[in-house]
Amino acid sequence: MSQADRIYKMSFASIYPLYISKAEKKGRTNSEVDQIICWLTGYTKKELNNQIQKEIDFETFIQEAPQLNPSRALIQGVVCGVRVEDIEEPTLKEIRYLDKMIDELAKGKSMEKILRI
Numbered sequence: 005m006s007q008a009d010r011i012y013k014m015s016f017a018s019i020y021p022l023y024i025s026k027a028e029k030k031g032r033t034n035s036e037v038d039q040i041i042c043w044l045t046g047y048t049k050k051e052l053n054n055q056i057q058k059e060i061d062f063e064t065f066i067q068e069a070p071q072l073n074p075s076r077a078l079i080q081g082v083v084c085g086v087r088v089e090d091i092e093e094p095t096l097k098e099i100r101y102l103d104k105m106i107d108e109l110a111k112g113k114s115m116e117k118i119l120r121i
Contacts, residue, residue: 008096012063017056023106030110040105043119044098046071066098076101078120083107 020037027037038049046069047055055065076098080089083103091097108118115121 008093011099012061012095014062015059016062016065017059019062020056026106026110030112032109036109036115037106039115040109040118041102044073044076044102044105045069046073062099063095066095069098072098075120079104081107 023037023041024034027033038052041047041052042049045052045066051070055068060068079101081087081104083100086100088097088100088104091100105118109115
């Protein structure tokens with residue numbers, strides 16, 4: 005099983021608290037994490053909570069996203085030693101976009117910069 009396959013099969017509900025923890029350790033909030041996820045995927049807060057409660061896998065979470073934000077292509081940088089802009093597999097790229105945005109939040113970037121406003 006490849007690394008991508010392992011990531012795809014992880015439940016989003018198991019990853020979500022890790023995002024929250026990473027943000028909170030750096031003085032950021034749960035609502036900022038939710039704002040990032042909703043911006044990237046097009047889920048409303050209610051839809052996001054529903055997806056978490058259903059414990060769907062990460063691949064399904066991305067594939068069922070209502071509207072991936074077109075500005076996500078502006079996200080660049082390194083996550084897990086790989087430049088996100090160089091990732092060719094579409095679902096993995098979306099997951100790494102989210103990882104990169106959470107990293108930026110934890111590093112203290114403003115929400116305007118994280119959301120590419």
